Amino acid sequence: MTTPLPQPGYRWVIVVASALILAVSMGAIVNGMSAFIVPMQDQFGWPRGQIALVNFAGIVGLALGGLVMGPLSDSKGTRPVVMFGVTVLGLCYMAAAFMSVLWQFYLLFFIAGFFGAAAIFPPVMAAVGNWFFVGAGMAIGIASAGQALGQGGVPFVSSFLIKSFGISGAFGATGVFMLVTLLPLGLLLRQPPVAGAAQLKASAAEEDTVVPTKTVIVTMSAAIILCCTCMSTPLMHLVPLIQDRGFAAEDAGGVIFVMLLVAILGRLAFGKLADVVGALPAYMTATAWMTLLVFGFIYIDRLSTFYVYAIIYGFGYAGVMTGVLVSLRVLTPPSRRASALGIVTMFGWFGHAIGGYQGGALYDLTGNYTAAYAVAAVAGVLNLIIVSTLLRKTRRPQAVPA
Template structure:
């Protein structure tokens, strides 16, 4: 029997949110890489020059996240969602009709702004509002769809580019973004299940009211000098600044005298690990708690880096690359759960966008920083070593942040 806290609509909202995230991040961030080589060769420019438009997308996505809270209060969720989908998809389609790199940069920025209006911050807000029990599972399922979309559509668009050209592929991508996001636009639901006479899934009336969904945040008990906030901000930036190592694994393979095919397998293994560990983390955090699950994830990622640095057996390197996929779990799944754990739902809608901004900037810079580390040293060892240092620092910082969390106070 359906009840206000256990209703089919909870899972339907989760389903349309998964498709929405596949559109906003899965296509715009995880598939766009297949365009780098064909477009750059056709326009006779460096790959990095064209890839810069994707970096601008990441930066603009991070920036718009800072303004999501005031926008949602002023215009409402469905208007923001529709605007974001239109801006992201139309700017992607427009890329088919230009060969000027500055236009690609402009359109890339607009695409990031649009995607930011219906990706990380709104998705995590929906999951936090609609799920109390099994929140970790719901969060991991929804965020894993970015990796699933990347794995499914990357070969499809590669084939489409080869058969019909990159221009038609950009048009197809823009249209697909609309199709994937359309259920979230058309399906009737709100950010707050209470607006529909429902409660968060598994809602427990015995919990303190501070745990319950708050429509608008009260900032009287929060300061940006809060130690927990500062530490989580630092952890978000430093952790995502090493995520770019994944895209350099083909180069890492070649630098170790392995074939290009092995490099491609390593990258595929990372993407499989990306999906797998996101799914595992959600259920694990529901049982062990988000702090223990996050620490375990950081330890596993550190172990994968040590393996990549020291092992030579191809099969073990592939396993290490798979294990390195844990790097994507912290910013996508753990960070929103940690925000709720440390600050509660009352402050979530304002704090998480700032933490998401920190993670977004780190991710945007990561591929460039890792590349420069190799350019200046002739090896990826420096990037791997810095990553290990970050892990050694971030694990104790996480426990310190827990001690100073507002909810504990």
């Protein structure tokens, strides 16, 4: 009988703490601004494309900052870097309560992304993977499920905060909540124990490094910028789309909240699927699901239909980021994994920024969201074409040792 491979029990504390940290921080920086688009347009008279650039600035900061904060976490440890990022992010949201000029929001959210969110996402995701010698797909799925919860929960709660306290009050309350909740969670993060020979052997058995690392990084970077352009369009512009159909902000926020609650199950399911059928097939399945359904939001005009469609869409789209993260784990050697994660996710955040901005810009140009969601669908198709080339390379015949 095979003896189970010993793994540290504290790894599940790392997973839960990471999921909660990602829920609040990434929910705020990735698409937390979606609840503010229509209120800021009404209060300040700014076009939606210019308001969406606030989100663009934050995600560009996150993308660039990851190249700095990832290596810093490797040298200084996960906990101090994450604690610094949480503090910066919370203070930036509190400072946003006092802003009234667009360029101030752009600068502030770039700082929040570069020094705040970038000091959280790469270190936390790397920590989760490093604590698991085998079966990391499910663990990464759980951690990224926390992010899905936040991406639905933060806009949903923000809608109520804006209604009760106004735009400034909502920003300030969110910043205080970040500091009060995330700093204690950050204290739970620890460095993983040193792996023994058995753990290293088991971990190496899960890897598939037949494709050169440089090829993996280039291909995945090109793919992820397209899939995240597709993904971020409804994340940023589903709430405004529903409001344009005549429904209240709370109803619109409720739809995306339900969608991203279902996404929690989707991320868990696709994490397990990656462990069973392989990371790239799981990633392509999730991307195909998202691509086939994303344009359908345009044809909906009933709130109940939005809820049903968002549930179906949310389950499949949720597996995209899980698939990316698990794919990088199995396709890159440990010595270059952190660098690969920093580079590829940088292009992913660029895709998020592009998708969010093009949605607002094309709305301002055309007066509706049809063109924006069409661009999202085309980006998803191109992503599938690129990833399929990488899948074929990983499945090429290999020599069988005598």
